[in-house]
Amino acid sequence: MFRIFLIFNLLLTSLYAQEPENPLIGKQSTEVKDLTSNLTWMNRAFNEKLTSFKDFNGKVVVLEFSAVWCGPCIASIPHLIEIQTQLSPVGLRVISIFSPDNDPPLEGIIKEFKINYDVARDNKNELFTGYSIQSFPQVYVLNSTGKVAWHGHPMELDKGYLVELLLANIPIGSNEILKTAKKELIEGNILAARTTLETAPPETALAADQLSQFIQNLAKGTVASFPDFAQLSEMEKFAYAENYENLLVRFGEIDAFKSLKANVEALKKSETYEFQKALYEQEKAEKEKQAAMEEAAQAEWNNLVETMILPAESAGETDFKKFIPQFKAFLEKYKGTQMAEQVENILRTRKILE
Numbered sequence: 001m002f003r004i005f006l007i008f009n010l011l012l013t014s015l016y017a018q019e020p021e022n023p024l025i026g027k028q029s030t031e032v033k034d035l036t037s038n039l040t041w042m043n044r045a046f047n048e049k050l051t052s053f054k055d056f057n058g059k060v061v062v063l064e065f066s067a068v069w070c071g072p073c074i075a076s077i078p079h080l081i082e083i084q085t086q087l088s089p090v091g092l093r094v095i096s097i098f099s100p101d102n103d104p105p106l107e108g109i110i111k112e113f114k115i116n117y118d119v120a121r122d123n124k125n126e127l128f129t130g131y132s133i134q135s136f137p138q139v140y141v142l143n144s145t146g147k148v149a150w151h152g153h154p155m156e157l158d159k160g161y162l163v164e165l166l167l168a169n170i171p172i173g174s175n176e177i178l179k180t181a182k183k184e185l186i187e188g189n190i191l192a193a194r195t196t197l198e199t200a201p202p203e204t205a206l207a208a209d210q211l212s213q214f215i216q217n218l219a220k221g222t223v224a225s226f227p228d229f230a231q232l233s234e235m236e237k238f239a240y241a242e243n244y245e246n247l248l249v250r251f252g253e254i255d256a257f258k259s260l261k262a263n264v265e266a267l268k269k270s271e272t273y274e275f276q277k278a279l280y281e282q283e284k285a286e287k288e289k290q291a292a293m294e295e296a297a298q299a300e301w302n303n304l305v306e307t308m309i310l311p312a313e314s315a316g317e318t319d320f321k322k323f324i325p326q327f328k329a330f331l332e333k334y335k336g337t338q339m340a341e342q343v344e345n346i347l348r349t350r351k352i353l354e
Contacts (some may be wrong), residue, residue, distance in 0.1 A: 033130020238280035
């Protein structure tokens, strides 16, 4: 029981660990397993008829394998929506392939999350077999030439890496200024890249213009990921404004941000702006404090399990009531955290605490 609980928490903390090299890396997707006529397309992002990965020539594809009953799969949906929203203007597409199971109905999941990427059901598990899918969720990233470039968990997807793959379509040659601008884009230093491109020599004008257009399209995707300002609560509007200010640090002033700027300026003209801002800062500080407590609680519980409970299990002990003082101390120290609540529920379910 404790071992399972420890493993669960360690999975949360080591989500981004590197997996061993997958044997499909470097292979052409159409050779591994192409799209088939046995796919039922449940959602189409751009109303296209998709029959082969060749249809995505020149685009980077995030190919996710999922199931309607899989909790981690459903939890990954907002992340995939964000990636599709922000990076589709620069040539990325997300495709989610679901297993044949339909309980709960896939249609309801698409509607509930307002999924904005391509979704299909693999009625005969052909792609699942071709890509050796035995657990969920999993992602394969196909580069702009259709080759398998990466494999892992959808929450491990790194936007910088995806941007790097997308930039492969722009021939920058050996020019050091363009190389620097490309590196800055991959690192997320958009403003630095824009500044660097201003010094590009005339003979690199075509590639420099393509990089500049890439930045403009990236900005459009970023703007699209912002919520509807009119639908936000007062506190959410301040988070919106803070995110806008962070964008200015990354991008600098850019035409695509005009609507965001107008909304933030209107917010600042409100008569209650200073009062509401103070409330927002207070609420934000409380949330950050709570998040830090949750992180500390998880780390301390994992330590208790590793240093106390697992050694006892290994020694064949089954009575953990001797650890009650340590358990109570932990619960008291982290009272009010979700972690403490989970631990207490397990201890009471196992009759260790009455």
